[in-house]
Amino acid sequence: MGIILVASLIIGGVVASAYFGINAFNNHNNSNEHPNQTLPPLNDVQRYLDSMGNLTDAVKAEFAPVIQSGTLDYVKDAIKEINDLGNYSNSPMVREVIREVAKDGIIDYKDLWRIQDIDGDYVKNFGDPNPVNPDTMGLGFGDLNSLFVYKLKDLTNKTEGEELLKNIPNVNVSSLIPLAGNTYHSYQKALDISSMDPVVKYYSAKIGFNWTDNSKTYGTFLVDGELSHLGYDHSSTPGIIIPAYYLTHERLSQHCGTSATTNTALLRAAGYDAHFVDCTIHTVTEVTIEGKDYVIDYNRIWPKDEYFKQASDLHPERIL
């Protein structure tokens, strides 16, 4: 009888210690939760967050859905990435991105990519002169164009950028080859960086349509008075070339993606409603001109309906 009583007291004591230990540890936990619930993932995320020196409580709170779900996946890398932003870690843009990626309770590899480029300018945080400003220099080029396409050295100073603007289009443009293959991501990237590109803006003021009939049914697309695509360069990369490079290098390419992203970027910069259409085996541009829908395939302009009727093997898979 005495032995049983002592054993009960010891077991009771162990359970009580475990109970208080977990609660003391997991001070963000809801006290109504059953003490035997499996808690380690929750604690791991919270503990890791609390070990970060640069994060304010407000930033940590943005991770709440991930803490609740207890899914670790890429969360540690994401937390470290945010902490490494130092003084930038508490900016509203950072908090917004965390909220966006954490809302489903999971941080996966795509969410981590998003966190690694907070301002979405295609320059990873660690190499970005300002990770919460897509246009650090403030001249409208964007950080990727400034650093990697035009290779400016100091984005805190506008002098270099202003000098470049004076010389457009006679400037050195880096090809940025390879553009991560011919993927959805590379087409989107080519369009995004072109929307901030001074060479694309310059040539967008020089586009034209050469109609073969008065009703503007068929025609050709012109850039600077010549056909927009001037030929195939079989010595060049099989991948797509960024529009600024193509426009300053004889407009030669062996990839339809180069022509289609460039045509789309030029038309958009000129104010047209234009879209890049990926049909997997081929890419073209859709554009509305004076209320009518057309397809531009390299240089040729077709009525949209007729184009897809004739090119019956082409099926738009993605429209950007």
Ligand SMILES: [Ca+2]
């Ligand atoms: Ca960035």
Ligand SMILES: [Ca+2]
């Ligand atoms: Ca930036």
